[in-house]
Amino acid sequence: MDRSLQKRIRFAQISLMIPVAMVFLQLSRFQILPTEERRQLDEAPYPLNQHIETPRGRILDRNGQLLAGNTSKYRVYVDNCQYYLYMEQFGGAATGSQPSLSDVLAAISRASGAQIDIPAVVSMLQEVDRQLQAEYNQPLSTCTLIAGTTADSKGQKLAIPLWLTEDQDYGLDVAMGRAPDSTGTYHGSSPLLFNIRTEAWFFRDYPEGSLASEVLGYSRQEGSGQGRLEDGVIRYYREVGDWGVERFYNDILQGAREDVSWTVVPVEITKNLDRAQPPADLVLTIDRDIQAETEAALQDAIRESEATRGSILVLNPHTGEILAMADYPPVNLQDPNDFQDLFHIKGRLPMDPQGQVVSLNVAAPYEPGSTFKVLTMAAALDAGAVQPGTWFVDQGGIEIGGAVIHNWQRLSFGLQDMTGCLRYSINTCLAWVATQLGAGPFYQYMDRFRIGRLTGVDLSPEISGVLRRPGDQDWTDSTLATNAYGQGVSATSLQLAVAISSVANGGIMMTPHVVRQIILPDGRVHTVVPVPLGQPISAETARTLTEMLATSLEMEGSRAMVDGYRIAGKTGTADIPPYVGTKTVASFVGWGPLDDPEVLIYIRIDEPSSAGGGQYGSITAAPVFGRLAPRIFAILGIPPDAVRGTLQTGG
Amino acid sequence: MRRECGAGGEPGQSGMATQSNPLQKLSPNKIRAYKQAPWREQTRLLAIGLAAIFGLMAMLGLFIFTGAQAAEAGLRVQSLIRERDRLLRRLESQESDLTQKQSEDWMRNRAKELGFVPVGAKDLDFLSVAQEPPPTPVPVSPTSFLYSGQEIALAPAYRETLLEWLLGFIRPKGGK
Numbered sequence A: 001m002d003r004s005l006q007k008r009i010r011f012a013q014i015s016l017m018i019p020v021a022m023v024f025l026q027l028s029r030f031q032i033l034p035t036e037e038r039r040q041l042d043e044a045p046y047p048l049n050q051h052i053e054t055p056r057g058r059i060l061d062r063n064g065q066l067l068a069g070n071t072s073k074y075r076v077y078v079d080n081c082q083y084y085l086y087m088e089q090f091g092g093a094a095t096g097s098q099p100s101l102s103d104v105l106a107a108i109s110r111a112s113g114a115q116i117d118i119p120a121v122v123s124m125l126q127e128v129d130r131q132l133q134a135e136y137n138q139p140l141s142t143c144t145l146i147a148g149t150t151a152d153s154k155g156q157k158l159a160i161p162l163w164l165t166e167d168q169d170y171g172l173d174v175a176m177g178r179a180p181d182s183t184g185t186y187h188g189s190s191p192l193l194f195n196i197r198t199e200a201w202f203f204r205d206y207p208e209g210s211l212a213s214e215v216l217g218y219s220r221q222e223g224s225g226q227g228r229l230e231d232g233v234i235r236y237y238r239e240v241g242d243w244g245v246e247r248f249y250n251d252i253l254q255g256a257r258e259d260v261s262w263t264v265v266p267v268e269i270t271k272n273l274d275r276a277q278p279p280a281d282l283v284l285t286i287d288r289d290i291q292a293e294t295e296a297a298l299q300d301a302i303r304e305s306e307a308t309r310g311s312i313l314v315l316n317p318h319t320g321e322i323l324a325m326a327d328y329p330p331v332n333l334q335d336p337n338d339f340q341d342l343f344h345i346k347g348r349l350p351m352d353p354q355g356q357v358v359s360l361n362v363a364a365p366y367e368p369g370s371t372f373k374v375l376t377m378a379a380a381l382d383a384g385a386v387q388p389g390t391w392f393v394d395q396g397g398i399e400i401g402g403a404v405i406h407n408w409q410r411l412s413f414g415l416q417d418m419t420g421c422l423r424y425s426i427n428t429c430l431a432w433v434a435t436q437l438g439a440g441p442f443y444q445y446m447d448r449f450r451i452g453r454l455t456g457v458d459l460s461p462e463i464s465g466v467l468r469r470p471g472d473q474d475w476t477d478s479t480l481a482t483n484a485y486g487q488g489v490s491a492t493s494l495q496l497a498v499a500i501s502s503v504a505n506g507g508i509m510m511t512p513h514v515v516r517q518i519i520l521p522d523g524r525v526h527t528v529v530p531v532p533l534g535q536p537i538s539a540e541t542a543r544t545l546t547e548m549l550a551t552s553l554e555m556e557g558s559r560a561m562v563d564g565y566r567i568a569g570k571t572g573t574a575d576i577p578p579y580v581g582t583k584t585v586a587s588f589v590g591w592g593p594l595d596d597p598e599v600l601i602y603i604r605i606d607e608p609s610s611a612g613g614g615q616y617g618s619i620t621a622a623p624v625f626g627r628l629a630p631r632i633f634a635i636l637g638i639p640p641d642a643v644r645g646t647l648q649t650g651g
Numbered sequence B: 001m002r003r004e005c006g007a008g009g010e011p012g013q014s015g016m017a018t019q020s021n022p023l024q025k026l027s028p029n030k031i032r033a034y035k036q037a038p039w040r041e042q043t044r045l046l047a048i049g050l051a052a053i054f055g056l057m058a059m060l061g062l063f064i065f066t067g068a069q070a071a072e073a074g075l076r077v078q079s080l081i082r083e084r085d086r087l088l089r090r091l092e093s094q095e096s097d098l099t100q101k102q103s104e105d106w107m108r109n110r111a112k113e114l115g116f117v118p119v120g121a122k123d124l125d126f127l128s129v130a131q132e133p134p135p136t137p138v139p140v141s142p143t144s145f146l147y148s149g150q151e152i153a154l155a156p157a158y159r160e161t162l163l164e165w166l167l168g169f170i171r172p173k174g175g176k
Helices: A003-032 A036-043 A081-090 A101-112 A118-136 A166-175 A244-248 A266-271 A288-305 A336-347 A369-383 A418-423 A427-437 A439-448 A477-484 A493-504 A539-556 A622-636 A641-648 B028-032 B038-101 B104-113 B162-170
Strands: A048-054 A066-078 A146-151 A157-161 A196-205 A219-222 A228-230 A233-235 A238-241 A256-262 A281-284 A309-315 A322-328 A391-394 A397-400 A403-406 A414-417 A515-519 A525-527 A532-534 A568-575 A584-592 A599-606
Touching: A003 B038, A048 A196, A066 A101, A066 A166, A066 B038, A081 A101, A081 A118, A101 A118, A101 A166, A118 A146, A166 A196, A196 A219, A196 B038, A238 A244, A288 A309, A288 A322, A288 A599, A288 A622, A288 B104, A309 A493, A309 A622, A369 A418, A369 A427, A369 A439, A369 A477, A369 A493, A369 A539, A369 A568, A369 A584, A391 A427, A397 A427, A397 A477, A403 A427, A403 A477, A414 A418, A418 A427, A418 A539, A427 A439, A427 A477, A439 A477, A493 A539, A493 A584, A493 A599, A539 A568, A568 A622, A584 A622, A599 A622
Parallel strands: none
Antiparallel strands: A048 A256, A066 A196, A146 A157, A219 A238, A228 A233, A233 A256, A281 A515, A309 A322, A309 A599, A391 A414, A397 A403, A515 A525, A568 A584, A584 A599
16 A cells, blocks of 8 residues: 555544544533533423422503402522521531531621511521421421511510512622622622522512402412412412402412422423413403592591491493492501401490401391382382372371381371372371281392392302291381381491392392402403393383482482582481490482482491481481492593583583 | 456467566556555555544544533523523512512602692593593513423524424425
8 A cells, every 4th residue: 555545544534533533522621611501401300390380360440440459579598598597506606617507697688678686587487397306306407487486465476577679689680690780790709698599479469558458358368388289289379368359269260389490401491381370460450540539429428427337339320330349447458466456446346345246238137127218119119009199197206017107206297198208208197008018028129129039149148138028027017017117127338239239220139249250361351341230120110210219319409419410319327236335327329410320339337426407317327328429420521410411411 | 365456368378488478577556556555455454544543533522522512501490590580589578679669658648748649530630531541551670581382492403403404404494
């Protein structure tokens, strides 16, 4: 073989070896000098275990104003916690030893600005570590940090959770060298924070504080914060609604925090479970402005009348949409610690001193008194038992079923037609009207008005009042007489408002509701269609009774009347069982404008001061309507009757 | 066994062959030109072997390289998802903060400070309009796009086979 040939062979060999060497070089580079991404890939378990958290669905008012949203807080963990706890006994960095847990906590507090009771936290974590070692022979490997400790009423030590705000978490990131400071400079990571990590958790937020708290309700997370395996994923908590919309719609609102497995292969990424349980947003029928006006009017009324509690309900009788719903005292949804005390104020009654009520409008039935007369008169007119011009001679008392019925202040009103009976709210007259109608038809009509039955409103809990019927225990003929003027029967403000709305809406009673739209996770909007609940009376009866009630208010010169608008309404004053004190519940129901009622307002003021006749609905509750209704008409853009007539005729 | 062959017939077929047999007159070099020399065969085997190893290593290297790239891309996507989640959290929080700063209570107090008073219906001017303006749509949740129902758009190269790619190349989309 000549030399030139050998050279060529050698050249070919080397040429072929070069790519082989390059492949080896590349493989070596992967192994020996990995990039940061490859290092992460090497360290990451496969498939990755990933926290995913779904925020709870938002709640908005009818104009899109946020009423309930979400915010994030950050929980702090110390990995390798047992080492820092162990170093506690050597005095920590101050004595030249390795850093202890106290040093780490001090560094966290400095970096984040969070207040941490270091000795208390260290003491509690040491105790937990000791218990773990004793029971499971395992040290406390990862500490979930707490802010300090407190003691309950029994002296039991309780942990105060440590939740950082976003700013505090960012401060920690700066100190750990993960984020730049305010000047844009990155700092070297503090060795004390080497084993620190934070995790974001969603929390419910009510930016309007107490506004519409009765409607919204409250959502809290239930669970210990430890993951539990359910349906193939690890869940950390469940969201629970305590009352209101949050409770009724909890299933479609609730978010979750779960552990799932994630792939890192790009073609499989679409299979990753990004959000386990997509929530829906709710758009309420509540109008934020009307709600605020209603709450302000209620607070003024409570203050002026020195009452203990009260409620106002505003609904559209045409659709059943609840525009505003307020009770007093309202709960501040940003401060759940006061909830129980406030519920007790709302629920405390002579018959139930320990009572607790979350919603006066929906879950607190009461004896309504004279506002109930609207239903008695509606039933009698519709059945033809009486006519508006039917005369009744009031002698101040009437005996029915062995019981003598009296009027308020035992007054006698003489000869009155049915409008006069409503104007003077004559108990004896309405008791007589009920006897003219008869027990059977009377209770049939009450059933049609759904008295004693739930309205089906989309709020929870809804509690129905009680209506005793013939055949029930304790029912006598006198029960019919007292029921006729709203005694011996109980109903919630909502039940009464819905029943009476049939008079305002041509005899048709609409299903009350607070949710207007449900915005599904994929953006589709489901609009709630108003559904009739029934037609207890005819349109003619409704028109007749409305006119009678409007006339009676005008004849009385009621303080509920609204300048420029014709309205109809009825006052109510009810004694509180067991009828031994002088305390009353003053109420008023009114609607307008009369030719096309868009607003019905039910007002209830509990235990007003009797000074100046304040215990009566006409003194305490009716003026609230007179102040609130024109504000609502203005917000809704309902012109005064004269203007409306001019606009309708094209003038 | 060495086998030699020439252009003519077999040796010793005729008397003339002794003098006229061209094979006997050929130089050794010319004879070698028609034989596979041992070093040539060895070189060829070596080349084939090296080419096979090269191909194998190249494929292996390519597999490792693309595998690593794919995994890196996956990690990067995850990092982006985390960043997206962080931003969504901020959006949710800021939406809540913004509402708090424009809360009904705050707005009322501010209006009062500025000297505004609640307006009554009698103070308003009402006009008859032919058509009511449509209601303002409710702003969508910051997280709503996560559930839009659309799959993440991956490039076709991630899914299509070579045949599909070739067919697509030959018959461009939209063509007949």
